[in-house]
Amino acid sequence: MTCNTAKKTENFANFEESKHRGVCWVGSRNPLQGGEMENLTATGVSHISQTPFGWQRHTSEPSIRWETHSEKIWWGESSKGLVATIDTAQSQGLISILKPHIWVRGSWPGEIAMTTETDWQIWFDNYKSFILYYANLAEQRKLPLFCVGTELEKTSHRENDWREIIAAVKEVYGGKLTYAANFTEYEYVKFWDALDYIGVQAYFPLATGENPTLDQLLQGWKRIIPDLEKVNLLYQKPILFTELGYCNTNDAADAPWVWPNERKNAILSEEMQARCYTAFFESVWHQPWFQGVYFWKWYPESRNRSPDFTPQHKMAQKVMQTYFTFQTPEIGHDVAVKQ
Structure with a gap:
C-alpha cells in the first residue's frame, strides 16, 4: 500500500458498529404461520428490510394512496403485518428496518x-x-433505521423539498435515516449531509452479454467503486446498499434491474447468480466505507418460479452464508463456479 493510498483510506467515513447482513423481506398475503425466518438466521442474516407501499395512478399524478385509503392490502404490507413481522424477526435475533416505496401503475418510482x-x-x-x-410506526417500534424514500430519481433534484421531508421525519423519529437512491442517481443527490447513510439501489451493470467470468465481474466493480468512494469522501457518510440482486440467469450481470418476467427467454443459471454474489463480496463487502447490504429478495415461503431474484435454496444462498457467517475465503477464490 502506498502512502497516498493509506492517507486516502484514513479519510473515508467508515461503517458504524456491525455491517448489515440483510435481505429484502417480501410481505406475505396471509399471516405468518411460524418458522419462516429460521433459514435466515442459519444463513447469517442480521437485518431484514420491510416495504410498505403507497400507490400512484400515474407518474405525473400528485395524489398518493396508502394503507389509510384502502383495505385491499396484503397482510405483510399492512401495519398489523409489519408489526407482527418485526416482532417475529426480533424473536429470531433479526433487526428490522422500514423502507417505504411508491408503486406507480405501468412504471416505476424513478x-x-x-x-x-x-x-x-x-x-x-x-x-x-x-x-x-x-416514520411514526418506525418510532413506535424503536427501529434503528428508516428510509425516507426509494428510487425517486426525478424528484431528488428538489433539494429544499427533500430537506423539509427529512426535517419532518426527524421530528417524529429518533433513529438513523437513509434514502435509497437508484444507482444512476446517488452521485447527484445533494442532501446526503442530512442523513446518516448514503443508500444505493445497487443494480450496477457489471459486464455485457451472457456468462461473464468472475474476473470480468470483478473488473466491473473496479470501475464502479471509485465513484462510490468519491461520494463517501465528499459527504463523510457510510454507504449502504439498500438493495442488491441478481436473477438466476446467464445475463444477470448485464442489466441486473430487469424483472424476471422480462427474462423468460434467458438461459437459467444458478452458477451465474452465485458468481455475481461472489464478485460483490470480493469487491465491496470488505471496504471500510461499506455499511452493509440488503439482497433482493427473500420470500416467507419458498417459491419455484424461475427466473427469479431470490437466492433461496440456490448456490447464491451458499455464497451469502459463507460471507455472512465470516467464513470468508481468500480474495480471488471463488465460492461459486468460475468460468
Missing part, C-alpha cells in the same frame, strides 16, 4: 415527476403525509 409547480407542492405534501405515517 419516473415520478410533476408537470407544474402546483402539482409538485401537492405531491410533496402528500408524500410527507405518507412517509410520516410509517
Whole structure:
C-alpha cells in the first residue's frame, strides 16, 4: 500500500458498529404461520428490510394512496403485518428496518415527476403525509433505521423539498435515516449531509452479454467503486446498499434491474447468480466505507418460479452464508463456479 493510498483510506467515513447482513423481506398475503425466518438466521442474516407501499395512478399524478385509503392490502404490507413481522424477526435475533416505496401503475418510482409547480407542492405534501405515517410506526417500534424514500430519481433534484421531508421525519423519529437512491442517481443527490447513510439501489451493470467470468465481474466493480468512494469522501457518510440482486440467469450481470418476467427467454443459471454474489463480496463487502447490504429478495415461503431474484435454496444462498457467517475465503477464490 502506498502512502497516498493509506492517507486516502484514513479519510473515508467508515461503517458504524456491525455491517448489515440483510435481505429484502417480501410481505406475505396471509399471516405468518411460524418458522419462516429460521433459514435466515442459519444463513447469517442480521437485518431484514420491510416495504410498505403507497400507490400512484400515474407518474405525473400528485395524489398518493396508502394503507389509510384502502383495505385491499396484503397482510405483510399492512401495519398489523409489519408489526407482527418485526416482532417475529426480533424473536429470531433479526433487526428490522422500514423502507417505504411508491408503486406507480405501468412504471416505476424513478419516473415520478410533476408537470407544474402546483402539482409538485401537492405531491410533496402528500408524500410527507405518507412517509410520516410509517416514520411514526418506525418510532413506535424503536427501529434503528428508516428510509425516507426509494428510487425517486426525478424528484431528488428538489433539494429544499427533500430537506423539509427529512426535517419532518426527524421530528417524529429518533433513529438513523437513509434514502435509497437508484444507482444512476446517488452521485447527484445533494442532501446526503442530512442523513446518516448514503443508500444505493445497487443494480450496477457489471459486464455485457451472457456468462461473464468472475474476473470480468470483478473488473466491473473496479470501475464502479471509485465513484462510490468519491461520494463517501465528499459527504463523510457510510454507504449502504439498500438493495442488491441478481436473477438466476446467464445475463444477470448485464442489466441486473430487469424483472424476471422480462427474462423468460434467458438461459437459467444458478452458477451465474452465485458468481455475481461472489464478485460483490470480493469487491465491496470488505471496504471500510461499506455499511452493509440488503439482497433482493427473500420470500416467507419458498417459491419455484424461475427466473427469479431470490437466492433461496440456490448456490447464491451458499455464497451469502459463507460471507455472512465470516467464513470468508481468500480474495480471488471463488465460492461459486468460475468460468
